[in-house]
Amino acid sequence: MSTVPHSLSMMDYREHVSRGDLHYEKTVKRSEGGLPIGTGTMGSLVWTSPSAVKLQVNRVDVYANDCSTNSFNERHSDYAYGCGFVDIDFVDYGADVFTDDTIQQHLSLYDATAAIQGNGVQMEAFAKSGGDVFVFLVEDRRAEPQGINVKLKMLRPAEVLTKHHLAVSTLKMVNDMIVLKQVFREGEHFCCSAVAICLSGRDALARMNDEFGGRELVGSFRKRPVLGQPNETEMRLCVKPGAGAFELFVASAASFDTEEDVVALAVERAEAARSQGYAAMLAEHKAWWNEYWSKSYIRLSSEDGTAEKVEAHYTYFLYLMASNSRGGQFAPNFGGMLLSPRGDRRHWGAMQWWNNLNLYYNAILPSGHYELMEPYFHMYSNMYDSCARAAEQQWGSQGIFIPEVVWFNGLDNLPDDIAEEMRELYLLRKPWEERSERFKQYAYSKHPHESRWNWKSYESWEEGHLVYPDRGYGPYGFTTHMFANQVGIAFHYWMYYEYTKDESWLRERAYPMIKGAAEFFRHFPNLRKEEDGLYHIYHTINDEKYIGGKDSMDAMSAMHGILPVLLKASELLGVDADLRPVWQELYDHLAPIPTSDNPEAVLRTEEGAPGVWVGALEPVLDNKSGIDLRPARFCNLCTLATEDENPSMYETGVASLQFQEERLNGDWGRSASEMSASARVLAGMGMAEPFKETVLAQLDCINAEREYCYITETGHVKFFDNRLTVREGVNAISAQRLGNAAAALQLALCQSQPGAPAKEPAIRVFPACPKGWDAEFALWCHGGFVVSSAIRQGDVTRLSVKSTLGGVCRIHNPWKGENVALHRKDGSSGSSRGSSSSGSPMRMSGSMFVFDTVAGGEYELVRV
Structure with missing residues (x-):
């Protein structure tokens, strides 16, 4: 790993990074406030009850179902990531050990270790770098040591049948280890996981309270699952009472391969950890993390303490990303990451929503931690074929179509007749009222969050039947006709090349995504050249509103962003020379990004006033009217550097920000939601004091009561002790605002983006550093x-x-x-x-x- 040379920084990294540590001198009242640890593919919060240290093992590659499912047509019902609960219970008959008057909890970011000390007991834990193992050093210092029980528990009943979907959990003993295996099946989808636990330095017995004490499988004679299923959902390692310390190892594994023995793999990982031992692993672990921190840094100070606060959140965000997005084939879910503590169901389910997910990755490249992008890139590259098929099936286009809301493995293959009717309906060539019964029945079993089927409104049960009305806008849902996200994804690939100049990456990984995103628009049936000589696009959606608009900001900013990148990439690689004139002609004649001085704009400014960016041109079915700052946060369409590259675009950006400021009565804090890019936009445009106001409001979650999705159901908590929120809902732990704040802070201190997509970049230091x-x-x-x-x-x-x-x-x-x-x-x-x-x-x-x-x-x- 390349590091910042000593001559460039005399930073004491341990002292610096430790400024972002978590220190608790109390118990957390909600599990969501626990201490986060993770390997990048396996993670958990660590929290306490009065008698136990508790965690939930989560993995980035455990999916109960995939894009082919027909079993989860209720929203929030699909699930993923969870592998099992683990409790380290210190008390049988005796006094509580974790109480507010005795507990000390500390998360060291520099060493990536979590330590909890209670009344006579203490524990240190870390998630082994480069392996899927949680490692614990447990010590009993009580005058009268008690037996300690390590409990491994299922997340649900042993066997759960949901329509076509079956989930089976099994507990077993392997040598002196306790093991929990999960298997998920539906049609061709298969996924399984295993958790194995062992210890060293103390005698222990594995126990389970079924008829055979866990030594044999009860009910192996059964032919049918669910009926007559096991009723034991917990197994224990009962540790012999004694003073002193012992080591505990919790390993996991997962696979989509029916032939792979995940139990053997988890057991092998646990045994390897036990053989290496706590001290040796901790030394390796610390070395990795200490090197990680030397890659880059931001250090801030101010008399009012606001700078230090922003710095601590920034450092913490980099810790979270290395703990949740490293070494795997899939990005962590935006709502929950690898930290969900309440089982594997959560609000918004298991699919990826790109407008949420991208907030975790915008700050990664300037930090120099390029490896953290790999799971994100792997996930989207691996679904390329299904997205190419979807472009043709769903839209009659070419290239790739990556929906805003998509399963981890892309989109399902549609039957030919369904695909044909979908094209006619979604392109507005066939009246919605004339959709066939075959189409209605096919859609009935599909998940309403998936963009394809997002026209399905909130369901209800009527006389035993699940009833779906549509949203009232025909084929339009909140995300059905959103197209900018695939360009946003492709642009991240391009940015990776811009930072690394890796031509092999550009050729093999980035170019197919860039070309695929651009070709989708070029062949999109509702993009057409009109009498004004310009290409206009119809019947799209912009950020879940402006339904059915013309030249929506979503689509137009995407095309203005990706076409120059495609042209430059093609030239750099020396490929597709025959297509470059075609792409250039489209780019040269592309309708402009919509502004309020267009007679058809959804928002019109006063005569003679400068135009501002708007969401779309009329007509829009939902009668929305407003401005849109997307060009200042998307594809480098408008930055400080744009003033020299494209003065007209820059002036429109400045006017749009002034217009927005007037609407906010000068209070930029009102714009600071969890997902809001306002701080990024303001920093990117060099507005230092508004940036400061906005980023602090974002970190303080001042608008939580107004903007959180399920504020009542989550207990009206703005943010937890660990700086995380449940903005998205129950069990959907979120660091989105931390990603937004991190990217904004980087832009406030250092910018290197060009003034327009694919132009020459230039470095600018402290363009928006606040006074003081x-x-x-x-x-x-x-x-x-x-x-x-x-x-x-x-x-x-x-x-x-x-x-x-x-x-x-x-x-x-x-x-x-x-x-x-x-x-x-x-x-x-x-x-x-x-x-x-x-x-x-x-x-x-x-x-x-x-x-x-x-x-x-x-x-x-x-x-x-």
Whole structure:
């Protein structure tokens, strides 16, 4: 793992990262407030009851069902991720050990360890880096030690049949281990998981209270599940009483392969951990995490303490992402991540909603932790074939269609007749009232959250029948006709290339997604060139509103964002030269992004007033009317750099922000919902004080009562002790606002995005740093440049660049026209543009500096 060189940062990383630690001197009253640990593929919160330490083992690759399901046509009913409950119970007959007057809880971010100390007992835990094992050091210091029971519990009854779906959980003993296995089946879908627990350093007995004490399978003679099922859902490791410490290992495994023995795999992982031992694993674990933190940093201070608060949340967010998104084939669910503590059902189910999920990944590339993007990329690349089929089946288009709400493995293959009728209905070529009974019956069994079927409104039971009305807008649901998300996904692939300059990645991984997203629009039947010589798009949706509008912001910003990227990628790779003129013609004649000075706009500003971005052109079926700031947060359509690249677009962005500020009566905090990109937009446009106001309001969740999905059902909690929320609902632990705040903070301190999609990037330091904030950072930029800088009392005191890849560096002068000397700190022989000698400092002046770099070269800019 490449790190920020010592010469760029004298940071004491342990002291710095520890500023974001969690410290509790009380018990948490809700499990959702526990301490998070995770390997990146396996995770849990760790919390206490008066007598026990508790956790729920979750995995990113455990799915009870997939896109082919016909068994979960009620919303919030599909489920995933959970593998089992584990309790470390310290008390039989005796005093409670975890009470508010004795407990101490600490999550160390730097070492990624969780420690809980109670009345006479203590525990330290970590999630083994590079393996699917939770490791515990448990110590009993009581004057009269008691037996400790480690309980492994099912998440549901042993056998659950839901229509065509069957979930079977089995407890068993393997040698001295206790094991819980889950198997999920429906049609061709198969998934299984296993949790295995063992210990060392203390004698223990495995116990289960069924007829054979867990040593044999009860009811093995049964031919049919569910009827006569086992009634024991818990197994214990009963630890012999004694003073001192012992080590406990909780391993897991999962598979979609019916031939793979996940029990053997989980047992093997547990045994390997036991053989290695707590101390050796902890040393390896700490080494990985300590290296992780040296990749980048942000450090803030202010007299009012607001800067330190934002910094702590930023550091914590990077801890959460490494704990929840590393090493697997799937991104964690946006609502729950790997931290759900209340079983495996949660509000909004198990599907991915991209407008939520992307909030976790926007801040990753500037942090330099590129590996955290891999599960996200793997998941979407692996569903490519199904999304290509869906583009043709559902829309009569080409390329790929990735819905806003989609299963982990994409979309189901539709029968030909259903696909044909769907195209006619969804493209508005066949009246909704004329849909066939065959189509209605097919749709009946489909999940209403899936974008394909999202026209289904809230269901109810009537005389034993589940009844679905539609939403009243024909084939339109909240997400049925949303198309920008697939461009947002493809743009993340492009950004990965921009940061790494990895041409193999661009060719093999990114280009198919970029081309697929663009080709979907080019062949979309409701995109057509009109008499004005421009291409317009019809019958789409923008952010769950402006239903049926023309030239919606969703679709138009997507096309304006992806087409120039496709053209540049094609040229870089030397492919599809015959298609470039076709793509260029579409881009050159694409209707503009909708603004309020268009006579058809859903919102019209006063005559002579500057135009502002709006959601769509009329008519829209839901009569919505408002502005839309998407271009300032999407595909680099409008940033500070746009002022030079496209002044007209930049002026519209400024006018749109001014218009929004007036609507908010100057109070940007009112815009700060969990999912709101306002802080990112304001920072990206260089508005420092509004950024500060918004990001603090977002972290404080000041609008929770107004904007949380299920505020009553979740107990009116804005955020828990661990800084996480349940904005999305029950069991749907969320860090979305932390991702938003992290990305906004990075933009406030350092920007490197271009002024338009696929244009040349330039670095700009402290474009939106609030007054009264002192700051320093080391962050990664486009082109593989690591920028390290500091600002004190509004003055930039330090600016250094490490070039990890070589190439041309473009950087704005942070000293407002003062002359600058460029020093090559490594003594390399690479030449600087305009320099007369490669070994001497180069004097530069002006507002922008451009200089050549060599890979590994370090450069310092100093005022002269």
